[in-house]
Amino acid sequence: MNTNRRDFLTLTGLTSLSLALPRSLRANTTPPHVLVIGGGFGGATVAKYLKLWGGNIDVTLIDRDASHYACILSNLVVTGAIPISRIQLGYGNLKTKRGVNIVQGEALSVDPASKEVTVKIGNDFFAYAFDKLVLSPGIDFINPAGNYNSDLTPHAWKAGPQTLLLKNQLAAMAKKQTFVMTIPKSPYRCPPGPYERACSVADYLKRKKSGAKIIVLDANASIQAEPINFGNAFTKTYKDVLTYIPNAAVSEVDSSTKTIVTSQGTFKGAVLNVIPNQRAGQIVANAGLVNDPTGKWALVNPLNYASTLYPDIHILGDSQGTGQPKSGHMANSQAKVCADAIIRGFSGEAPDPSPVTSSACFSPITSKTASWLTASFQYDPVTKAMKRVEPSFAEAPRPTSDGMEQMFHWADNIFADSFS
Ligand SMILES: Cc1cc2nc3c(=O)[nH]c(=O)nc-3n(C[C@H](O)[C@H](O)[C@H](O)COP(=O)(O)OP(=O)(O)OC[C@H]3O[C@@H](n4cnc5c(N)ncnc54)[C@H](O)[C@@H]3O)c2cc1C
Structure with a gap:
């Protein structure tokens, strides 16, 4: 394996060796480095909000693709109602507006002890050091x-x-x-x-x-x-x-x-x-973090989305196993809880003790009408789990043309909140 930190620095446009070294080997004044794997709804949102709320934190977002295709609205691409460009989301705003380091590469493995991730970029392999790691790789399949x-x-x-x-x-x-x-x-x-x-x-x-x-x-x-x-x-x-x-x-x-x-x-x-x-994304399995009773998902503390196995590795979105629905809106919501907790943690503060997450899904029912589904969850200190807030759990009374219009506004908002 060719682990070349100088090339890594050149590729990411970083100007010092600091991000490649574990925090314990860096000067105290060096900002902490959060590495995010997976630039979908969970990963893009956590990267954005770490920069927006966190100030002096270095954030690197790694995705295998140069841009993300949202699954949201993708059934309308299947029927030809909208072009695929409508669901293509780039990383340009996260880079220029938010200051996130964007890297295109495939994360292959995680070493929790040395706090390094091995990433394949082109035909080369690089070691990325982290103080905190966030994994939001979505799902992988159990092939029939x-x-x-x-x-x-x-x-x-x-x-x-x-x-x-x-x-x-x-x-x-x-x-x-x-x-x-x-x-x-x-x-x-x-x-x-x-x-x-x-x-x-x-x-x-x-x-x-x-x-x-x-x-x-x-x-x-x-x-x-x-x-x-x-x-x-x-x-x-x-x-x-x-x-x-x-x-x-x-x-x-x-x-x-x-x-x-x-x-x-x-x-x-x-x-x-x-x-x-389906099961958690492969990198979560490669990191040894799949530990729920079904052997498919990663157990996390819902106060900060830290793995129950390694406190410096956080898992968000579809890969986590808190029982909350696997949706883009939910991944976005969890990412904000996680970003807030990481930022507080860098200042020695405890996470918010009563986080709330929420999700909405709009569904086209005909070519002219759509319905919706909503759910919110609140932390329950007794069970230490996220509990559904029952009045928030609802479906549209019926599909309507207004629902179809609201669906596009909602999608544009969640796209912008996650990627801009
Ligand atoms: C047809 C359909 C309709 C949907 N409609 C809705 C809806 O109306 N509302 C809603 O909220 N949700 C909807 N969803 C669900 C939503 O798309 C997912 O729940 C959401 O994308 C999960 O976010 P995530 O961050 O976990 O994963 P993703 O958004 O899938 O992001 C994962 C990213 O990680 C990258 N990645 C994975 N592994 C690696 C690796 N090893 N190295 C580098 N990069 C890696 C991938 O390239 C990808 O960009 C829909 C899904 C489908 C299939």
Whole structure:
């Protein structure tokens, strides 16, 4: 492995060796260095707010991609309602307006003892030292058994090329053909998201591919979010085109023949959209931080999102296992709690003892209407866990055209709050 600190400094545009050294080896006046892995909703927000609220803190944000494609609104890219450029979010504002060091590279491993992360940039490897590390890498997949290949049967559950692949496959469907999709076992990224996709695709098929059908194979026993609005959509609005099958656990996928075997039977489609079961991003597993009872997510202290294993490593967003929903809005909310706690910690202060987080998801139900879902959580000192605030847990009374308009305003706000 080529660990070259001088090259690392050149690449990040840093002017001194200080950030590459652990704090214990640096002068007391050197600002602390927070390294953030993953520039999605959790990572971009924590980087921004560390600079905005923290003053003299060096913040480096590392993402494998040059820009981030938001999953939010991505079902509308699949149906061709909006272009993919609408969900492409760059890091320029975080760099120029906020002073975050932006690095494009793949984080491979974390050494909690020496407080270093190994990052692959191009064909070279670099060691990045940190005082505090924040991991917000989103999800990775537990691939189904069989001959599964997401290049043939896309998940489109990480936005970007996969979104365009599914869009093209949908557009190429002939009339009277069948679109088959799966819904993973909970918990997964964006509880209403798969049902939203089913509605968006059903609406598209009704308008553009006469006689075509969609089969929705849900690994869960029932609809996992907005049961009234999605239930009405499935049984009324789309009753002629959509078949919903609960308790359909996937046992095998053959992507080459677009065939799927489930506990409810075998299905074949012109398009097969398999959204596999999910777990914390691979770097969290590589760091040895997956420690919840299911073996999929990272346990953290919800007062500061520090790992229960290493207090200087924080885990946010979809990868954490506090039981809060895995949404972009929630990742943004957790990132602010985390940034505030890290800043307080550098001054020797305790974190806010009663943090609140919140989330909203808007879901297109037809091409002209959308519904919404909201939830807030508050720290419960007795259980030391985040507890849902019941009055805040609600779904829209019905999908409306106003909801569709509000959805775009809400998305623009969360994009700006996280990336600008
Ligand atoms: C179809 C769909 C619709 C959705 N709609 C909504 C909605 O309406 N509202 C809502 O709030 N949420 C919505 N979500 C959920 C939301 O997109 C996720 O919950 C959110 O993106 C999670 O944020 P995160 O920071 O955990 O991960 P991400 O935002 O996915 O960011 C992870 C980043 O980490 C990078 N990365 C990962 N590993 C590494 C590594 N080893 N090295 C370098 N970089 C790495 C990735 O490139 C990525 O940029 C939706 C999701 C889907 C799929």
